[in-house]
Amino acid sequence: MRILHLSLGLPPFRTGGLNRYCADLIRQQVEDGNDVALLYPGEFSFFSHTKIVKQRDRRLSLYKIINPLPLPLTNGISEPGRYMKPCSKDIYRAFLNEFKPDVIHVHTLQGFHKELFEAAKECSIRMVYTTHDYYPFCPVCILLDHNNEQCDGNCPEKCVKCNTGRGLAKKQEFLMQSSLYMKMKYTKVFKYIRAFQRKKNQQKIRDTISPSSTASEYQKLLNYYADMMKCIDLIHANSEIALSAYKKNYADCEYKMIPITHAGLKCCALKNDKKATxxxxxxxxxxxxxxxxxxxxxxxxxxxxxxxxxxxxxxxxxxxxxxxxxxxxxxxxxxxxxxxxxxxxxxxxxxxxxxxxxxxxxxxxxxxxxxxxxxxxxxxxxxxxxxxxxxxxxxxxxxxxxxxxxxxxxxxxxxxxxxxxxxxxxxxxxxxxx
Incomplete structure (x- = not known):
């Protein structure tokens, strides 16, 4: 089977459960004899339009998007307009016609244009989506509002409050999606930048900042992601928790619940010596x-x-x-x-x-x-x-x-x-x- 995965990239540059799961699943699928490729959002360039470039990698077919949409990661979004800029559908249609995937496995919407999803739908390619977070209906991914209370998502009025003072500036987005950042991510300078961003995201600091976007702008962003999710043929929920949250927002989608795992897990004997501390x-x-x-x-x-x-x-x-x-x-x-x-x-x-x-x-x-x-x-x-x-x-x-x-x-x-x-x-x- 020819499988195309969409994710943020590969470890160790991209960390977290989403990227580890995707990388381990790809390795297993390759081992099982499948033809597998990964497409991920790459860097921005002032000298070209959006295009897809093949990377050198011995493990799998690896492609990156030059001039993708920006990646908020878990920083939130303060200016929704930057995250739904249009792109030529022909770029993605040509790529899909070249690779000819039987299925596209989507692990995140971040960084990808809606036109990719629409092109896949027009080409009748099956698309499935795994629920690693709640980004399609929560720009900060975790479904907690500005009062740290549970949120069902898809509420633009709350998005205004939750994202005020958060998000990366345009210059930060360019830097953190650059090849320079990929090489120097774990240096002291960039660790300091990430620590500063985490501090900026704290509620007590954000309470002193005025909103930079309106509820109608967040509604447009949520609609943009809803249009992408309409192209998905099946949502793979990795737990009952995720299944419940997604069904509240996308009730008409088809679902299947299968728990996930990652490579390298081996069951050891229990360590429960009650005499020990x-x-x-x-x-x-x-x-x-x-x-x-x-x-x-x-x-x-x-x-x-x-x-x-x-x-x-x-x-x-x-x-x-x-x-x-x-x-x-x-x-x-x-x-x-x-x-x-x-x-x-x-x-x-x-x-x-x-x-x-x-x-x-x-x-x-x-x-x-x-x-x-x-x-x-x-x-x-x-x-x-x-x-x-x-x-x-x-x-x-x-x-x-x-x-x-x-x-x-x-x-x-x-x-x-x-x-x-x-x-x-x-x-x-x-x-x-x-």
């Missing part, structure tokens, strides 16, 4: 929607109940401001190659206390396959692998404290559930086939 771990950032404040409050509650034989291991960011207790360990960021150190505990409990609706959350699978017990909030898509004792009510420290006291420490996951080969076969059979 409980090692609680949190793998996430310091963004409020990750729920670390709920976890810290829950730990105070179990301390008050004389359940204090624990350590807290914090991974994924700099938690200096959080580490006020000798039992807290600020482990910082880690690379994919350093993941093993995260799971090296004798009595390990991973907690995923998300306040936003996570379409899936690979960390749940990673915890289970590495022998950890796992507790997550009721908003995490991967909760489908856990018993009810290991699921707590989101944003409720008392509920989390109760789960820590009473979780099931004997939960296992099967090799088939995390096999990328088995998953690829299911995608081919149930998603790609008409």
């Amino acid at each position: 409980l090692d609680i771990s949190f793998l996430g950032g310091i963004d409020p929607f990750k729920g670390i404040d709920v976890l810290l409050e829950a730990l105070k509650i179990i301390d008050a109940q004389r359940f204090s034989n624990w350590n807290l291991w914090l991974y994924g960011a700099d938690f200096t401001e959080v580490c006020k207790d000798h039992r807290f360990h600020n482990m910082g960021r880690f690379s994919q190659a350093e993941e093993n150190k995260v799971w090296n505990h004798a009595n390990h409990l991973l907690i995923v206390p998300s306040k936003c609706m996570e379409t899936f959350s690979f960390v749940v699978l990673e915890g289970l396959t590495n022998g950890a017990s796992v507790i997550c909030s009721d908003l995490v898509g991967a909760k489908l692998f856990l018993p009810k004792e290991n699921i707590f009510k989101h944003n409720d420290a008392e509920s989390l404290a109760e789960a820590i006291r009473n979780y099931d420490c004997h939960v296992k996951i099967s090799e088939d559930a995390v096999s990328i080969k088995k998953h690829s076969e299911a995608i081919m059979r149930e998603i790609y086939r008409k």
Whole structure:
């Protein structure tokens, strides 16, 4: 089968679950004998119109779009007009006629012109979409409004408030989609720029800024994405959480729910030595929607109940401001190659206390396959692998404290559930086939 994937690019330049899943699925599909290509948004050029350029890559057919639409990533959008500029449909029609895909697997709408989707529809090419986030109806991707409350999406009035003071400036977009940024992304200079952008996105700073766009402009943007989604033949929901959210916004679409996985997951023996100190771990950032404040409050509650034989291991960011207790360990960021150190505990409990609706959350699978017990909030898509004792009510420290006291420490996951080969076969059979 000839398969064309649309994503943000390949790791290590593009990180996160979306890109890891796409890259691993592509490798498996190639191994299984399919003809696979990846198309991604590349850099901007002042000296040419939009075009598609083939890249040198021994692993697969790799193509990039020169002068795509800008990538907001998770920064939000302050000027919607820049994200729906028209493009010649002939560019995409010619590319599709050359590669002739049997199916187009869409992992994101970011950076792609509507004309690509329309050209594929006119060429009668099957298009499927995987629900990695909520970008098609939420410009900040996470379905939390400016008050950090749940949002159903597709509400332009809320988009005004949520995106005020957010988003990348045009110069930033050019820089962060440039070949220079690709080469220097992990240098100190660009780490500082990203840290500055994260600080800019904080609510207390944005409250002092006036909106730069109107509700009608956001409505046009939401309509633009709705037109793209109308070209999709089937939406692959990776969890019941994602399925529910998408059905509220695209009720007329056809759906299929299949959990996702990534390569390299092997099931280890459970690590639940009850005689050892409980090692609680949190793998996430310091963004409020990750729920670390709920976890810290829950730990105070179990301390008050004389359940204090624990350590807290914090991974994924700099938690200096959080580490006020000798039992807290600020482990910082880690690379994919350093993941093993995260799971090296004798009595390990991973907690995923998300306040936003996570379409899936690979960390749940990673915890289970590495022998950890796992507790997550009721908003995490991967909760489908856990018993009810290991699921707590989101944003409720008392509920989390109760789960820590009473979780099931004997939960296992099967090799088939995390096999990328088995998953690829299911995608081919149930998603790609008409």
